[in-house]
Amino acid sequence: MKSTPTPAATQMDKPHPCDVCFQSKFCLPIGLPQAEMGRIRDVIQATVRVQKGETLFSAGQPMTKVYSVHAGSFKSYVTSPDGREQIVGFHIPGEMMGLEGLGQHTYFTDTVALEDSEACEIDLRALETTTRDLPSLQHQLHCIVGNKLVRAQQDQFSLGSMHADERLARFLLDLSERFKARGLSPDEFVLRMSREEIGSYLGLKLETVSRLMSKFHSAGLIHVAQRQIRITDRRALAELLMPQT
Amino acid sequence: MKSTPTPAATQMDKPHPCDVCFQSKFCLPIGLPQAEMGRIRDVIQATVRVQKGETLFSAGQPMTKVYSVHAGSFKSYVTSPDGREQIVGFHIPGEMMGLEGLGQHTYFTDTVALEDSEACEIDLRALETTTRDLPSLQHQLHCIVGNKLVRAQQDQFSLGSMHADERLARFLLDLSERFKARGLSPDEFVLRMSREEIGSYLGLKLETVSRLMSKFHSAGLIHVAQRQIRITDRRALAELLMPQT
DNA sequence: CGTTGATTTGAATATCCTCAACGTGCGTGG
């Protein structure tokens, strides 16, 4: 399954897509010394292909790797003893998955591809060793987990304090921003997840999500055709998040 | 404000209370070489006293330190642009605060003492430097952030998939476990936060929390007298979390 | 004691959910 055959150093000019997660604007700026970039790349072991619906890793499994999305998209969900599932995150290219296993060395979520996708494997041992040598990589890792924690807190806010329509608006705007950060169109994109999956993530039922999509559509905030979304009135969508105005 | 005057090495026999967060059962077992323990202690700079209601750090502030609770308790909350507040966590002795700032070097929550409390300051630079030299400390830090991420996902499950009574039951059982892990009674304890604060954390209104406390009380699950709680039927409380049984 | 803030309790309401029916798009196979 190894699909990174060329030594890292030879492709310095053309960044490997997996570097994205180490170069996000929130973290280190691009432009590290080449030697360091080479070593950072070396912790990326291989690229695995995962078909739509297939599981990348499961809760309870011993954890030896973290992953970054190379192409496609994934969902992560937790399952309670009585079988209820809650999606705790969607992942698009450049984002890391599996970090919550850092402590127990056990995955805590089931992570499944939403479409045919590819993920980069990063060996945990190699990552830990290399971060010790390479302060810039250490900092990068801290950035990533810090931002994961921030995102989790934002999700908590959404679930705990926002109304259904605000949650959906935030979801759409957040996705839009993330696409933009990856160089994709922020205004027009395809949802890779079902209404039910969106609902699970937002703590809503699929019917509620559907109703709100229709409501946003007829209010002229977005154009919806199945999973194809176009944001037509970003400002109004953003204003939903500030109810008093 | 410095209240750790004695060199770390001289008090090896009697662990400093702040070590707890570096020795949790979920992370490294106690019993590191003394030299390492000494260096780990050295990253703990000082102990700050915070009076009830005072702020330890605020969202948006530049972040140079993380903190661990030495004594007392804290709440962390996020505030939206329109002024709504959502408590995203309570912290008891041995737990770390401020880690979500790792990425942006900016705090993302307001963290406030629920009672007169003490927190240990840990300089971020010192922590980063020392973790590079000390694999055991690096691993410890990874454990802590990993467990933070797991906890955040559990909170997301609670907020997104559980009913009000289940959320409160989980809250009480979770607190109970954390007290137990710190050597305190798991069955009888004092809530340091108001009904409103519990409600904020659980995504409920204070009246709902109050009603459920009363309901649990009359159902014989717990004994409630203001903020004094005694868990009288742990099993029944736990069964609330598995609705089908 | 009287004031203040926190908590409890009640009644009416709103939001979101459940159940159910219907529509739409897409792939498969005739």
Place this chain on the structure above:
DNA sequence: CCACGCACGTTGAGGATATTCAAATCAACG
């Protein structure tokens, strides 16, 4: 190429859960 079936999505009506508003009670503290 069209028809069928199936998964997904939409829409409606009624109901449940948690909220809002309001009032009463309790505890702490000067």
